[in-house]
Amino acid sequence: MQTHLASVLLAPALLTVPVALAGPAVAQQRHNSRAPIDFGADHIELQDKANRAVLVGNVSVRQAEMTLNAARMTVAYTGQVIGGNPQVSQLDASGSVVVRRPDQTARSQYAIYDLNRRVITMLGGVSLTQGGNTVNGGRLTINMDTGRAVIDGSAVAGGGNNGAAAPNGTTRTNGRVTGTFSVPDRN
Known part of the structure:
Protein backbone atom coordinates (compact mmCIF):
# COMPACT_ATOMS: atom_id res chain seq x y z
CA MET A 1 0.00 0.00 0.00
CA GLN A 2 1.39 3.39 -0.97
CA THR A 3 1.47 6.13 1.67
CA HIS A 4 0.75 9.65 0.44
CA LEU A 5 2.52 12.77 1.63
CA ALA A 6 -0.76 13.94 3.16
CA SER A 7 -0.30 11.33 5.90
CA VAL A 8 2.49 13.45 7.40
CA LEU A 9 -0.12 15.97 8.50
CA LEU A 10 -1.27 13.54 11.18
CA ALA A 11 0.77 13.78 14.36
CA PRO A 12 -0.03 10.85 16.68
CA ALA A 13 3.06 11.53 18.80
CA LEU A 14 4.80 14.84 19.25
CA LEU A 15 8.05 15.77 20.97
CA THR A 16 9.47 19.25 21.22
CA VAL A 17 13.22 18.94 21.47
CA PRO A 18 15.06 21.75 23.18
CA VAL A 19 18.16 23.05 21.44
CA ALA A 20 20.33 21.03 23.81
CA LEU A 21 18.65 17.61 23.79
CA ALA A 22 20.01 16.70 27.22
CA GLY A 23 23.17 17.17 29.18
CA PRO A 24 25.12 20.43 29.11
CA ALA A 25 23.26 23.21 27.35
CA VAL A 26 24.76 24.22 24.02
CA ALA A 27 23.15 27.35 22.63
CA GLN A 28 22.36 27.27 18.93
CA GLN A 29 22.96 30.65 17.40
CA ARG A 30 20.26 32.19 15.25
CA HIS A 31 20.76 31.05 11.65
CA ASN A 32 21.63 33.76 9.12
CA SER A 33 19.04 33.00 6.42
CA ARG A 34 20.26 36.05 4.45
CA ALA A 35 23.73 34.58 4.00
CA PRO A 36 24.63 33.50 0.46
CA ILE A 37 23.88 29.89 -0.47
CA ASP A 38 26.93 28.10 -1.88
CA PHE A 39 26.28 24.84 -3.70
CA GLY A 40 27.98 22.01 -5.51
CA ALA A 41 26.66 18.99 -7.42
CA ASP A 42 27.69 16.51 -10.09
CA HIS A 43 25.09 17.96 -12.48
CA ILE A 44 22.89 21.05 -12.61
CA GLU A 45 20.01 21.86 -14.92
CA LEU A 46 18.75 25.46 -15.01
CA GLN A 47 15.06 25.78 -15.83
CA ASP A 48 14.77 29.57 -16.05
CA LYS A 49 11.22 29.64 -17.43
CA ALA A 50 10.10 27.56 -14.46
CA ASN A 51 12.23 29.63 -12.01
CA ARG A 52 14.12 26.63 -10.71
CA ALA A 53 17.35 24.71 -10.85
CA VAL A 54 17.72 20.96 -10.40
CA LEU A 55 20.93 19.70 -8.79
CA VAL A 56 21.73 15.99 -9.01
CA GLY A 57 24.49 13.84 -7.55
CA ASN A 58 26.42 14.53 -4.33
CA VAL A 59 24.54 17.78 -3.75
CA SER A 60 26.10 20.00 -1.11
CA VAL A 61 24.63 23.32 0.00
CA ARG A 62 26.12 25.65 2.61
CA GLN A 63 24.53 28.72 4.17
CA ALA A 64 26.35 30.37 7.06
CA GLU A 65 27.08 27.60 9.64
CA MET A 66 24.59 25.10 8.16
CA THR A 67 25.25 22.47 5.49
CA LEU A 68 22.68 20.37 3.65
CA ASN A 69 23.68 17.29 1.65
CA ALA A 70 21.41 15.13 -0.54
CA ALA A 71 21.33 13.04 -3.68
CA ARG A 72 19.01 15.50 -5.46
CA MET A 73 17.73 19.02 -4.88
CA THR A 74 15.36 21.42 -6.59
CA VAL A 75 16.05 25.10 -5.97
CA ALA A 76 13.03 27.34 -6.50
CA TYR A 77 13.47 31.05 -6.96
CA THR A 78 11.03 33.90 -7.30
CA GLY A 79 12.09 35.21 -10.69
CA GLN A 80 13.08 38.46 -9.01
CA VAL A 81 16.77 39.36 -9.41
CA ILE A 82 18.43 41.64 -6.87
CA GLY A 83 22.05 42.69 -7.33
CA GLY A 84 22.38 40.21 -10.18
CA ASN A 85 21.28 37.28 -8.00
CA PRO A 86 18.02 35.33 -8.31
CA GLN A 87 16.07 35.28 -5.04
CA VAL A 88 15.89 31.70 -3.78
CA SER A 89 12.64 30.86 -1.98
CA GLN A 90 12.79 27.10 -1.34
CA LEU A 91 15.10 24.08 -1.46
CA LEU A 128 18.25 14.06 15.15
CA THR A 129 21.56 13.73 17.00
CA GLN A 130 23.26 16.12 19.38
CA GLY A 131 26.18 14.91 21.43
CA GLY A 132 25.26 11.46 22.78
CA ASN A 133 21.52 12.08 22.39
CA THR A 134 19.40 10.80 19.51
CA VAL A 135 15.70 11.22 18.73
CA ASN A 136 13.96 9.34 15.88
CA GLY A 137 10.61 10.01 14.26
CA GLY A 138 8.74 10.51 11.04
CA ARG A 139 8.88 14.30 10.71
CA LEU A 140 11.19 16.99 12.08
CA THR A 141 10.54 20.72 11.86
CA ILE A 142 13.40 23.10 12.68
CA ASN A 143 12.75 26.82 13.16
CA MET A 144 16.00 28.40 11.97
CA ASP A 145 15.35 31.63 13.94
CA THR A 146 14.78 30.02 17.33
CA GLY A 147 16.59 26.67 16.90
CA ARG A 148 13.45 24.91 18.18
CA ALA A 149 13.11 21.37 16.79
CA VAL A 150 9.79 19.50 16.86
CA ILE A 151 9.72 15.78 16.08
CA ASP A 152 6.57 13.75 15.61
CA GLY A 153 5.92 10.14 14.73
CA SER A 154 4.11 10.71 11.46
CA ALA A 155 4.86 7.92 9.01
CA VAL A 156 5.72 8.56 5.37
CA ALA A 157 6.52 6.37 2.37
CA GLY A 158 6.98 2.93 3.82
CA GLY A 159 6.74 4.05 7.43
CA GLY A 160 4.31 2.87 10.02
CA ASN A 161 5.29 -0.81 10.03
CA ASN A 162 5.80 -1.55 13.69
CA GLY A 163 9.50 -2.18 14.16
CA ALA A 164 10.27 -2.04 10.42
CA ALA A 165 13.73 -0.85 9.48
CA ALA A 166 13.77 2.51 7.74
CA PRO A 167 16.05 3.06 4.72
CA ASN A 168 18.60 4.87 6.88
CA GLY A 169 18.78 2.06 9.43
CA THR A 170 16.67 3.61 12.19
CA THR A 171 13.69 1.67 13.49
CA ARG A 172 10.22 3.10 13.07
CA THR A 173 7.68 2.19 15.70
CA ASN A 174 4.22 2.83 14.33
CA GLY A 175 3.99 6.61 14.66
CA ARG A 176 5.98 6.93 17.83
CA VAL A 177 8.95 9.11 18.62
CA THR A 178 11.85 7.13 20.09
CA GLY A 179 15.33 7.98 21.22
CA THR A 180 18.15 7.87 23.70
CA PHE A 181 19.17 10.65 26.07
CA SER A 182 22.60 10.55 27.65
CA VAL A 183 22.81 10.96 31.39
CA PRO A 184 25.65 12.96 32.96
CA ASP A 185 27.98 11.14 35.33
CA ARG A 186 26.80 12.00 38.88
CA ASN A 187 29.59 10.92 41.24
Missing part, protein backbone atom coordinates in the same frame (compact mmCIF):
# COMPACT_ATOMS: atom_id res chain seq x y z
CA ASP A 92 13.54 20.61 -1.89
CA ALA A 93 16.01 17.82 -1.14
CA SER A 94 15.66 14.06 -1.49
CA GLY A 95 17.78 10.96 -1.03
CA SER A 96 19.86 10.50 2.12
CA VAL A 97 19.38 14.09 3.31
CA VAL A 98 21.75 15.33 6.04
CA VAL A 99 21.48 18.75 7.68
CA ARG A 100 24.39 19.78 9.89
CA ARG A 101 24.41 22.71 12.27
CA PRO A 102 26.88 23.36 15.08
CA ASP A 103 26.72 20.35 17.43
CA GLN A 104 23.58 18.97 15.70
CA THR A 105 22.99 16.55 12.82
CA ALA A 106 19.62 15.61 11.33
CA ARG A 107 19.04 12.85 8.76
CA SER A 108 16.00 11.93 6.66
CA GLN A 109 14.90 10.89 3.20
CA TYR A 110 13.33 14.25 2.25
CA ALA A 111 13.68 17.87 3.35
CA ILE A 112 12.11 21.20 2.47
CA TYR A 113 13.89 24.41 3.41
CA ASP A 114 11.44 27.31 3.16
CA LEU A 115 13.71 30.36 3.16
CA ASN A 116 10.81 32.81 3.48
CA ARG A 117 9.52 31.16 6.68
CA ARG A 118 13.07 30.14 7.75
CA VAL A 119 11.87 26.60 8.50
CA ILE A 120 13.32 23.21 7.53
CA THR A 121 10.91 20.28 7.45
CA MET A 122 12.45 16.81 7.22
CA LEU A 123 10.41 13.70 6.41
CA GLY A 124 10.92 9.95 6.38
CA GLY A 125 13.10 8.04 8.81
CA VAL A 126 14.15 11.16 10.69
CA SER A 127 17.03 11.03 13.16
Whole structure:
Protein backbone atom coordinates (compact mmCIF):
# COMPACT_ATOMS: atom_id res chain seq x y z
CA MET A 1 0.00 0.00 0.00
CA GLN A 2 1.39 3.39 -0.97
CA THR A 3 1.47 6.13 1.67
CA HIS A 4 0.75 9.65 0.44
CA LEU A 5 2.52 12.77 1.63
CA ALA A 6 -0.76 13.94 3.16
CA SER A 7 -0.30 11.33 5.90
CA VAL A 8 2.49 13.45 7.40
CA LEU A 9 -0.12 15.97 8.50
CA LEU A 10 -1.27 13.54 11.18
CA ALA A 11 0.77 13.78 14.36
CA PRO A 12 -0.03 10.85 16.68
CA ALA A 13 3.06 11.53 18.80
CA LEU A 14 4.80 14.84 19.25
CA LEU A 15 8.05 15.77 20.97
CA THR A 16 9.47 19.25 21.22
CA VAL A 17 13.22 18.94 21.47
CA PRO A 18 15.06 21.75 23.18
CA VAL A 19 18.16 23.05 21.44
CA ALA A 20 20.33 21.03 23.81
CA LEU A 21 18.65 17.61 23.79
CA ALA A 22 20.01 16.70 27.22
CA GLY A 23 23.17 17.17 29.18
CA PRO A 24 25.12 20.43 29.11
CA ALA A 25 23.26 23.21 27.35
CA VAL A 26 24.76 24.22 24.02
CA ALA A 27 23.15 27.35 22.63
CA GLN A 28 22.36 27.27 18.93
CA GLN A 29 22.96 30.65 17.40
CA ARG A 30 20.26 32.19 15.25
CA HIS A 31 20.76 31.05 11.65
CA ASN A 32 21.63 33.76 9.12
CA SER A 33 19.04 33.00 6.42
CA ARG A 34 20.26 36.05 4.45
CA ALA A 35 23.73 34.58 4.00
CA PRO A 36 24.63 33.50 0.46
CA ILE A 37 23.88 29.89 -0.47
CA ASP A 38 26.93 28.10 -1.88
CA PHE A 39 26.28 24.84 -3.70
CA GLY A 40 27.98 22.01 -5.51
CA ALA A 41 26.66 18.99 -7.42
CA ASP A 42 27.69 16.51 -10.09
CA HIS A 43 25.09 17.96 -12.48
CA ILE A 44 22.89 21.05 -12.61
CA GLU A 45 20.01 21.86 -14.92
CA LEU A 46 18.75 25.46 -15.01
CA GLN A 47 15.06 25.78 -15.83
CA ASP A 48 14.77 29.57 -16.05
CA LYS A 49 11.22 29.64 -17.43
CA ALA A 50 10.10 27.56 -14.46
CA ASN A 51 12.23 29.63 -12.01
CA ARG A 52 14.12 26.63 -10.71
CA ALA A 53 17.35 24.71 -10.85
CA VAL A 54 17.72 20.96 -10.40
CA LEU A 55 20.93 19.70 -8.79
CA VAL A 56 21.73 15.99 -9.01
CA GLY A 57 24.49 13.84 -7.55
CA ASN A 58 26.42 14.53 -4.33
CA VAL A 59 24.54 17.78 -3.75
CA SER A 60 26.10 20.00 -1.11
CA VAL A 61 24.63 23.32 0.00
CA ARG A 62 26.12 25.65 2.61
CA GLN A 63 24.53 28.72 4.17
CA ALA A 64 26.35 30.37 7.06
CA GLU A 65 27.08 27.60 9.64
CA MET A 66 24.59 25.10 8.16
CA THR A 67 25.25 22.47 5.49
CA LEU A 68 22.68 20.37 3.65
CA ASN A 69 23.68 17.29 1.65
CA ALA A 70 21.41 15.13 -0.54
CA ALA A 71 21.33 13.04 -3.68
CA ARG A 72 19.01 15.50 -5.46
CA MET A 73 17.73 19.02 -4.88
CA THR A 74 15.36 21.42 -6.59
CA VAL A 75 16.05 25.10 -5.97
CA ALA A 76 13.03 27.34 -6.50
CA TYR A 77 13.47 31.05 -6.96
CA THR A 78 11.03 33.90 -7.30
CA GLY A 79 12.09 35.21 -10.69
CA GLN A 80 13.08 38.46 -9.01
CA VAL A 81 16.77 39.36 -9.41
CA ILE A 82 18.43 41.64 -6.87
CA GLY A 83 22.05 42.69 -7.33
CA GLY A 84 22.38 40.21 -10.18
CA ASN A 85 21.28 37.28 -8.00
CA PRO A 86 18.02 35.33 -8.31
CA GLN A 87 16.07 35.28 -5.04
CA VAL A 88 15.89 31.70 -3.78
CA SER A 89 12.64 30.86 -1.98
CA GLN A 90 12.79 27.10 -1.34
CA LEU A 91 15.10 24.08 -1.46
CA ASP A 92 13.54 20.61 -1.89
CA ALA A 93 16.01 17.82 -1.14
CA SER A 94 15.66 14.06 -1.49
CA GLY A 95 17.78 10.96 -1.03
CA SER A 96 19.86 10.50 2.12
CA VAL A 97 19.38 14.09 3.31
CA VAL A 98 21.75 15.33 6.04
CA VAL A 99 21.48 18.75 7.68
CA ARG A 100 24.39 19.78 9.89
CA ARG A 101 24.41 22.71 12.27
CA PRO A 102 26.88 23.36 15.08
CA ASP A 103 26.72 20.35 17.43
CA GLN A 104 23.58 18.97 15.70
CA THR A 105 22.99 16.55 12.82
CA ALA A 106 19.62 15.61 11.33
CA ARG A 107 19.04 12.85 8.76
CA SER A 108 16.00 11.93 6.66
CA GLN A 109 14.90 10.89 3.20
CA TYR A 110 13.33 14.25 2.25
CA ALA A 111 13.68 17.87 3.35
CA ILE A 112 12.11 21.20 2.47
CA TYR A 113 13.89 24.41 3.41
CA ASP A 114 11.44 27.31 3.16
CA LEU A 115 13.71 30.36 3.16
CA ASN A 116 10.81 32.81 3.48
CA ARG A 117 9.52 31.16 6.68
CA ARG A 118 13.07 30.14 7.75
CA VAL A 119 11.87 26.60 8.50
CA ILE A 120 13.32 23.21 7.53
CA THR A 121 10.91 20.28 7.45
CA MET A 122 12.45 16.81 7.22
CA LEU A 123 10.41 13.70 6.41
CA GLY A 124 10.92 9.95 6.38
CA GLY A 125 13.10 8.04 8.81
CA VAL A 126 14.15 11.16 10.69
CA SER A 127 17.03 11.03 13.16
CA LEU A 128 18.25 14.06 15.15
CA THR A 129 21.56 13.73 17.00
CA GLN A 130 23.26 16.12 19.38
CA GLY A 131 26.18 14.91 21.43
CA GLY A 132 25.26 11.46 22.78
CA ASN A 133 21.52 12.08 22.39
CA THR A 134 19.40 10.80 19.51
CA VAL A 135 15.70 11.22 18.73
CA ASN A 136 13.96 9.34 15.88
CA GLY A 137 10.61 10.01 14.26
CA GLY A 138 8.74 10.51 11.04
CA ARG A 139 8.88 14.30 10.71
CA LEU A 140 11.19 16.99 12.08
CA THR A 141 10.54 20.72 11.86
CA ILE A 142 13.40 23.10 12.68
CA ASN A 143 12.75 26.82 13.16
CA MET A 144 16.00 28.40 11.97
CA ASP A 145 15.35 31.63 13.94
CA THR A 146 14.78 30.02 17.33
CA GLY A 147 16.59 26.67 16.90
CA ARG A 148 13.45 24.91 18.18
CA ALA A 149 13.11 21.37 16.79
CA VAL A 150 9.79 19.50 16.86
CA ILE A 151 9.72 15.78 16.08
CA ASP A 152 6.57 13.75 15.61
CA GLY A 153 5.92 10.14 14.73
CA SER A 154 4.11 10.71 11.46
CA ALA A 155 4.86 7.92 9.01
CA VAL A 156 5.72 8.56 5.37
CA ALA A 157 6.52 6.37 2.37
CA GLY A 158 6.98 2.93 3.82
CA GLY A 159 6.74 4.05 7.43
CA GLY A 160 4.31 2.87 10.02
CA ASN A 161 5.29 -0.81 10.03
CA ASN A 162 5.80 -1.55 13.69
CA GLY A 163 9.50 -2.18 14.16
CA ALA A 164 10.27 -2.04 10.42
CA ALA A 165 13.73 -0.85 9.48
CA ALA A 166 13.77 2.51 7.74
CA PRO A 167 16.05 3.06 4.72
CA ASN A 168 18.60 4.87 6.88
CA GLY A 169 18.78 2.06 9.43
CA THR A 170 16.67 3.61 12.19
CA THR A 171 13.69 1.67 13.49
CA ARG A 172 10.22 3.10 13.07
CA THR A 173 7.68 2.19 15.70
CA ASN A 174 4.22 2.83 14.33
CA GLY A 175 3.99 6.61 14.66
CA ARG A 176 5.98 6.93 17.83
CA VAL A 177 8.95 9.11 18.62
CA THR A 178 11.85 7.13 20.09
CA GLY A 179 15.33 7.98 21.22
CA THR A 180 18.15 7.87 23.70
CA PHE A 181 19.17 10.65 26.07
CA SER A 182 22.60 10.55 27.65
CA VAL A 183 22.81 10.96 31.39
CA PRO A 184 25.65 12.96 32.96
CA ASP A 185 27.98 11.14 35.33
CA ARG A 186 26.80 12.00 38.88
CA ASN A 187 29.59 10.92 41.24
